[in-house]
Amino acid sequence: MMNIYKIVVTNICTRPQLLVLPLSLFLLSLLSVHSKAQILPTQVTCTGLQTHTYTPGLVNEPQEVEINLQANLICVSLSNPTIISATRSLQVSLSRSCNDLLNGGSVVIDTAWSTGEASQETLNYTVTYSGGQLTLVGQGTITQGKFLGLVTTDTMNLLGDISACNTPEGLTSLNGPVTFNVLL
Secondary structure (H helix, E strand, O other): OHHHHHHHHHHHHHOOHHHHHHHHHHHHHHHHHHHHHHHOOOEEEEEEEEEEEEEEEEOOOOEEEEEEEEEEEEEEEOOOOOOOEEEEEEEEEEEEOHHHHHOOEEEEEEEEEOOOOEEEEEEEEEEEEEOOEEEEEEEEEEEEEOOOOOEEEEEEEEEOOHHHHHOOOOEEEEEEEEEEEEEO
């Protein structure tokens, strides 16, 4: 094996022109990879757990309720590898009842990236309910901050004791997995 390395090193040292073709091919392949990376769309994908809290708890009759959304996410991004996590939040006070849980709508969600940057997303979503799980599926746009103007998708699968709507305390929280994508 050492004899092969010795022959290769000797030939390269005595005939440097042997390096030109392999080096040229290597550089061309790097340029090709770089060009493809710029053409292909990339995305930021984040997954984690999300919690919605309601104060006071949601009941069957509309009342003024403070709604808080909190999510802690792990993120992967090929185009922004320093983004490794994010937190998302929403705080709003609205007149709501348990019946409104099944209605879609529009919300504005703030995202704080692990890089110290922030985004604000306007999200339009629909809701389905099956087997004790609310599934919110939405599409939105980044309206402020990092990724301004880019499209987003969200899927939230929220679990909670919906029967709590019939109690005096009401439904105070829902939580479950969430997937958040920024499409580049």
